[in-house]
Amino acid sequence: MTEEDYQKEQEYIRRQSEYIMIDWEKMFEQQDVCFRVYGKPPSLQNNQEKKLKFTKIVQSYTKQCPYIITNTCWIHIDYYCSELRRFKNPNMYDMDNIIKPILDALVGRDGLVVDDVLFDRVEVNWIDKNGLDEVEIRIEYPELHYQRKEDLSFFKNGLWCFPRIKMSNDIYENLVKRYFSIWNRINEDNCDELMYLLPKQVFIAYNKIQNKNFDFIDIDVPSEEDTLKNERWL
Template sequence: MADLEENLERPPDYGSLQFSVEGQPASLQSSSSSRQEVKSRVSKKLEGVQYLLSDDVQVEIRWFIHERDRYESDAAPDIDNILKPLMDALCGADGLIVDDCQVQAVSCYWLDSYDGSQRLEFSIDYSPESWVKKGGLCFIHLGDGLCYPLPGGLSVRQSKFMTQMIKTMVEMRDEFEELDADYYQSKMLMPSQRAFHRTRVASEFEVLEAEDILN
């Protein structure tokens, strides 16, 4: 498993990353300022990461906390309540994934921290070929809420070519489904890159209409 800090430019080819964040997590019921503080700590750890994982991921979180704080205090949040704030912290332009809909599986457990300190250790497994560079990244909206990532650094002609190719593949998928093909048969005609619904694309990402690019 690779250390995130040693793989800032691109994810390692064997599909596994880890990093740790000092301090305690926030509960879903915590104040917005507490949740934001945790998100800021995670974002700080992800500074310098130049890519987003763009397909399914599996996340494991290990929360190190002293046993006394878990059992003899009511200050420590429940395991199930800390997950959503932590998943949100991994998402978006400052995160490691586009949206938490990509999280196919998640496990979270606490371990005894004998010295009394708290920290969170993250392990993330992913498809090694499915990632996009953050620099200049935007999304193409093809209608019906369907969006695809469009990498930065492309010329106008390259952007038009890629957009047209994606648009054509989606249209072919739709036509194939009209021939009574099921979703999984039709999926073979789609781009290998994961599609996202418009509501799953965070506001900090630019979303362009396909027709505006092609005209």
């Protein structure tokens, strides 16, 4: 390692340490979550080792956050890097390939969002600067839904999951069963009729989060026939 590379690495470590203590409580209270990661994100085409290394860096911040987002949100990414370096290395700075590893690093219990399907809007900007690459990540929404990580688990029925809070009771569980019953029979033909009965974008595919360190509780859901009978009596 040259002296120049050593100095760059030390600067990288020093600047990262400044952001280790993030006031997550205040940012979630203000519905505006923002932090920076120093260094270049991997491309989607990079090997798995580089992707895991970047995920580890991002989650060295986010795993300290006591909250996780459980519903729709927007993400804004500002990528600070040398314009000349980006133009000279187009394959290394391909926007399409860089976005996915960033989103992947933010999901799961050690991240900030349950799953990337909850990102309803993704905005990315290139910002010219000298020195090390930096990525500023901002997550927001007019009404950001989140829970404490320690309180969150999921009800599971078939291929789908629904958030379960620590204080869940029989009334809440029966409501969730009704949601599942509606979700299981919803399709393009009856979407307009039934979609308004559901909370917005809360169902998550089990195979997307089964390895993200969440706990799951299987529940039985009434059949479509039984649900329709009950609805006629409402």
